[in-house]
Amino acid sequence: MHDPKLAPKYENQARMLANKVQKTYKHLRKRFARQNINVFRLYDWDIPEIRAAVDWYAGHLVIAEYTRKQSTPEWLPLMGRAVAEILEVPSKNVHLKERRAGKQDGKRYERIDTTDKKFVVSERDLKFYVNPWDYIDTGLFSDHRNTRQMVREMARDKDFLNLYCYTGSFSCYAAKGGARTTTSVDRSETAIAWARENMELNGIPEQGNRLVQADTFDFLNRAKKEGRAYDLAVVDPPSYSTTRNRRMEFDILQDHPKLLAGVLEVMKPGSLVFFSTNHQDFEPRMENLGFSEAREITSLTIPEDYVSKKKTIHRCWKMVV
Numbered sequence: 001m002h003d004p005k006l007a008p009k010y011e012n013q014a015r016m017l018a019n020k021v022q023k024t025y026k027h028l029r030k031r032f033a034r035q036n037i038n039v040f041r042l043y044d045w046d047i048p049e050i051r052a053a054v055d056w057y058a059g060h061l062v063i064a065e066y067t068r069k070q071s072t073p074e075w076l077p078l079m080g081r082a083v084a085e086i087l088e089v090p091s092k093n094v095h096l097k098e099r100r101a102g103k104q105d106g107k108r109y110e111r112i113d114t115t116d117k118k119f120v121v122s123e124r125d126l127k128f129y130v131n132p133w134d135y136i137d138t139g140l141f142s143d144h145r146n147t148r149q150m151v152r153e154m155a156r157d158k159d160f161l162n163l164y165c166y167t168g169s170f171s172c173y174a175a176k177g178g179a180r181t182t183t184s185v186d187r188s189e190t191a192i193a194w195a196r197e198n199m200e201l202n203g204i205p206e207q208g209n210r211l212v213q214a215d216t217f218d219f220l221n222r223a224k225k226e227g228r229a230y231d232l233a234v235v236d237p238p239s240y241s242t243t244r245n246r247r248m249e250f251d252i253l254q255d256h257p258k259l260l261a262g263v264l265e266v267m268k269p270g271s272l273v274f275f276s277t278n279h280q281d282f283e284p285r286m287e288n289l290g291f292s293e294a295r296e297i298t299s300l301t302i303p304e305d306y307v308s309k310k311k312t313i314h315r316c317w318k319m320v321v
């Protein structure tokens with residue numbers, strides 16, 4: 001411990017965190033088990049001085065510290081040990097992460113290890129591969145599990161577009177819901193390969209389910225030229241994205257009107273677009289884009305394990321073309 005005076009304070013925080021997590025686990029485990037969901041959130045900065053999120057992934061724990069300058073390197077491992085002990089999770093299944101907010105977001109997609117290991121988790125009757133070792137994000141964003149279900153319920157006979165698809169979980173739901181076609185777009189080769197694995201895992205055929213490795217704006221320009229048109233879309237971009245040489249190329253605050261205007265051009269009349277962002281200070285500018293309706297539905301899309309007084313994990317709009 002760098003500063004021995006911190007030891008009792010940290011020990012106390014570890015105890016508080018472990019107790020809170022245990023209580024939540026007892027409350028949520030059975031309820032989610034009934035729905036065959038084994039990935040859920042156990043804690044998210046509920047105690048002001050414990051700036052962390054704790055997630056359950058089918059017997060693994062992912063514990064992320066919202067990094068600040070004041071914290072010392074011992075803090076996170078100490079929290080990890082306390083939570084693992086109380087839930088009887090072996091230390092090999094505990095994954096500690098440091099999350100930096102803001103414009104460093106781009107780094108979230110960089111590798112932090114190279115195990116290339118994945119295991120399967122369940123979400124209702126779907127399955128997804130997660131990898132809690134190699135990246136800050138694991139491959140599945142659980143806060144959108146209810147949005148995925150909404151998409152599935154609307155997908156029958158639709159041509160579905162998934163922009164910034166990451167590991168393709170929305171597309172798997174749409175395909176399971178009877179979409180005529182799905183098109184999943186991400187510029188990351190790793191994400192597209194992972195989405196392909198998730199499709200296979202869920203028995204979704206390659207035919208009719210396109211996976212496109214491309215920049216979103218390039219894809220939209222091409223789709224428009226080719227006369228493609230969709231009935232249902234999910235647009236869930238990162239807050240920021242940078243080019244390979246670190247130039248900022250997309251900032252959701254500034255660029256969402258341009259993005260949504262581009263999406264609108266490939267949507268059929270009467271079609272639906274779900275738009276979501278994790279940006280904590282997002283201010284929508286959607287009035288003059290040409291959608292006939294744009295309604296915020298965040299209160300319907302946040303699952304019970306993500307309800308927090310401190311912050312809203314995402315905001316989501318349902319837009320009618």
Ligand SMILES: C[S@@+](CC[C@H](N)C(=O)[O-])C[C@H]1O[C@@H](n2cnc3c(N)ncnc32)[C@H](O)[C@@H]1O
Nearest residue numbers: 164165166186187188191214215216236238241
């Ligand atoms: C927040 S994740 C999207 C989560 C996803 N919608 C889901 O449901 O799991 C952001 C994704 O955007 C991708 N991305 C970032 N910039 C991009 C761009 N310019 N064009 C296409 N994909 C991009 C990243 O590779 C990453 O997979």
